Amino acid sequence: MRSPLSLEVPLQSRHLSALVRHRLAFDESVWVRRALIGLALSFVGLFLVLPLVTVFARALGEGPARYFHALTSREALAAIRLTLFTAAIVVPVNLVVGVAAAWLIAKFRFPGRSLLLTLVDLPFSVSPVIAGLAFVLLLGRSGLLGPWLQSIDVQVIFSTPGIVLATLFVTFPFVAREVLPLMQSQGNDQEEAALTLGASGFQTFFRVTLPRVKWALLSGVVLCNARAMGEFGAVSVVSGHIRGVTNTVPLHVEILYNEYDSTGAFAVASLLTLLAVVTLLVKKFVEWRTE
16 A cells, blocks of 8 residues: 555655646747737737827927917817717617616517617617618708608708717617626525515616616716717718818818818817727726726
8 A cells, every 4th residue: 555655755746747847848938939029019019109190290280389380270269169970879878778778678578679679789880881871861952861850940960960970870889898797797696685675676677677787887988978079981971061160170180181281180189089098098097997
């Protein structure tokens, strides 16, 4: 019969052998890891950091006075006001509708649930330009509802309502898609317990369901706001590019650049760049809080 000591020695030997093999594999892959890290940093620096630095360098290339003059011109202020006005409408609407859609899909089983889930993802699969063109064909003067809108003296296309509708379409999935996976992973146990204790449906939603997804909800709102302010394709089709009236900030940047006013274009573009950086920082903070 073998002693416990004789059994322990082979076990220790095998353990040391596994450690040695792991160490050798780790050492052999150092150059691979360094190459991948260098490749990733080079890509980030070349395609992300360098363009951001270029935007601010070109914006301030003619001095701070020229920079602030480009931001405070009449057309630029009108574009900023329209962009903020559009976001102020789009974000709350998408907040309410997105949370309602995510709640229905995650917590209930009903006919048409799969269709609703598909419709939530539809704006991701449709080009923004195609979405804008669809609104023109539907609500334009020669569109399906155009004659009726003219009869009641309502203009949608080439005016602010068209910009709001197009932005609503392209930004709809962001809130729902941020909240839905978390709601599905949490299950229905706490909601069922609240209902068993006598809470109403609305009390359960506002006191149990909503507080548990607040950070995901904030992340969706931040992404929705960033996309609403930076949307170009759909808004470009329905806006008409009327200076000081239907130009948002991205459209104003395009007009300035096409007129060879590169300093003004980069100055206004720096606002969108700052928005992107702030959005990224807030999103990382929300992800940290969620974890």
